[in-house]
Amino acid sequence: MTVYVKGVVFEGVDFDDPNSWKIDAYIKRGGYAALKKILQEGITQDAIIAEMKASALRGRGGAGFPTGLKWSFMPRSFPGQKYLVCNTDEGEPGTFKDLDIIVNNPHALIEGMIIGGFAMGISVGYNYIHGEVFEAYQRFEAALEEARAAGFLGERILGTDFSFQLHGHHGYGAYICGEETALLESLEGKKGQPRFKPPFPASFGLYGKPTTINNTETFASVPYIIREGGQKFLELGKPNNGGTKLFSVSGHVNRPGNYEIPLGTPFSELLEMCGGMRGGKKLKAVIPGGSSAPVLPADIMMQCTMDYDSIAKAGSMLGSGAVIVMDETTCMVKALERLSYFYFEESCGQCTPCREGTGWLYRVVHRIEHGQGRAEDLDLLLSVGANIAGRTICALGDAAVMPVQGMLKHFRAEFEHHIEHKNCVAPGY
Numbered sequence: 001m002t003v004y005v006k007g008v009v010f011e012g013v014d015f016d017d018p019n020s021w022k023i024d025a026y027i028k029r030g031g032y033a034a035l036k037k038i039l040q041e042g043i044t045q046d047a048i049i050a051e052m053k054a055s056a057l058r059g060r061g062g063a064g065f066p067t068g069l070k071w072s073f074m075p076r077s078f079p080g081q082k083y084l085v086c087n088t089d090e091g092e093p094g095t096f097k098d099l100d101i102i103v104n105n106p107h108a109l110i111e112g113m114i115i116g117g118f119a120m121g122i123s124v125g126y127n128y129i130h131g132e133v134f135e136a137y138q139r140f141e142a143a144l145e146e147a148r149a150a151g152f153l154g155e156r157i158l159g160t161d162f163s164f165q166l167h168g169h170h171g172y173g174a175y176i177c178g179e180e181t182a183l184l185e186s187l188e189g190k191k192g193q194p195r196f197k198p199p200f201p202a203s204f205g206l207y208g209k210p211t212t213i214n215n216t217e218t219f220a221s222v223p224y225i226i227r228e229g230g231q232k233f234l235e236l237g238k239p240n241n242g243g244t245k246l247f248s249v250s251g252h253v254n255r256p257g258n259y260e261i262p263l264g265t266p267f268s269e270l271l272e273m274c275g276g277m278r279g280g281k282k283l284k285a286v287i288p289g290g291s292s293a294p295v296l297p298a299d300i301m302m303q304c305t306m307d308y309d310s311i312a313k314a315g316s317m318l319g320s321g322a323v324i325v326m327d328e329t330t331c332m333v334k335a336l337e338r339l340s341y342f343y344f345e346e347s348c349g350q351c352t353p354c355r356e357g358t359g360w361l362y363r364v365v366h367r368i369e370h371g372q373g374r375a376e377d378l379d380l381l382l383s384v385g386a387n388i389a390g391r392t393i394c395a396l397g398d399a400a401v402m403p404v405q406g407m408l409k410h411f412r413a414e415f416e417h418h419i420e421h422k423n424c425v426a427p428g429y
Contacts, residue, residue, distance in 0.1 A: 289319025
């Protein structure tokens with residue numbers, strides 16, 4: 001189930017119509033009007049980037065970097081080939097919004113990428129799609145064919161001098177390829193491992209050429225901004241947090257799904273939209289931004305609004321918008337054991353702190369969960385984490401550490417109980 005409140009990405013989409021994803025339905029609800037506006041009214045590249053900055057659209061993939069600012073980094077006067085890349089490698093546990101976009105509204109993404117290509121003087125783009133959703137890849141390819149046949153994609157778009165080629169690329173399911181430089185390595189046919197930065201992709205990206213990379217939801221928000229104006233998009237959210245945002249809500253709620261709501265919406269309202277807690281249980285904790293974000297206990301989370309600044313002030317991250325809800329029956333030690341195992345398995349092994357440290361974290365949490373924990377293990381977890389965080393090429397090491405730090409900050413007593421009593425305080429354990 002997906003609920004839209006002042007929706008942007010899914011504006012006008014009829015989920016009961018199996019053809020709502022097709023180009024004819026997209027055009028009827030205003031699709032490709034933004035692209036026509038740019039090409040027919042002679043809107044400049046600078047004007048487009050100015051609208052993007054005015055919108056306060058921040059990257060929807062997790063980092064939350066201002067999109068207009070990122071687009072301004074692209075050297076438009078560069079004489080050679082430049083590239084535009086969409087990151088649809090949605091591998092973060094709890095996140096499933098980008099899949100929804102390319103299945104149910106792929107033309108919004110396509111139009112957003114074409115506009116991005118025009119704004120930055122780029123003629124070739126790629127969409128890197130997660131390897132475990134082949135049906136979604138096929139849907140995107142079908143939408144590309146529709147866009148080409150209608151004259152919105154390819155050579156001399158709508159009879160102008162602007163040309164843009166866009167290709168889908170099927171990934172291979174590695175979590176690390178969600179990191180932008182590992183994605184580029186994989187796109188080039190190499191092993192998906194992160195690159196050292198600098199140089200950054202804007203100067204040395206795909207095939208060594210200037211490249212801009214944005215998330216699926218980010219690109220899908222662009223047509224609305226150009227059609228309606230950056231200020232209107234900004235006003236849907238709050239200062240520094242423009243527009244609506246898709247939240248993938250999972251866990252112990254009655255109606256899990258994707259919810260598109262204005263940034264700044266209280267978490268309590270989002271929880272109510274999801275039908276409240278499953279089985280009438282009490283809320284215990286929430287991971288607000290995907291599995292790598294630090295957990296927040298119920299009393300703190302219920303005071304938060306769903307935006308980058310509020311969640312950061314509370315001590316976590318909005319991240320990709322994956323909201324994992326846990327009720328009073330959740331064993332926090334078991335939850336951390338599962339998360340730690342995931343990062344241990346998904347480490348690419350390039351950096352020693354991450355390669356060795358993620359396994360160490362998992363083994364310590366595993367023994368605590370299985371009644372073999374020692375009193376010194378909790379300080380050991382924090383010590384190992386401190387020797388991983390900030391010491392790796394990419395942020396996977398940090399992603400493995402933050403759940404540990406969050407759990408011990410807010411639920412240390414539960415871990416201590418596990419160590420002392422060899423069982424869990426949560427009901428049912």
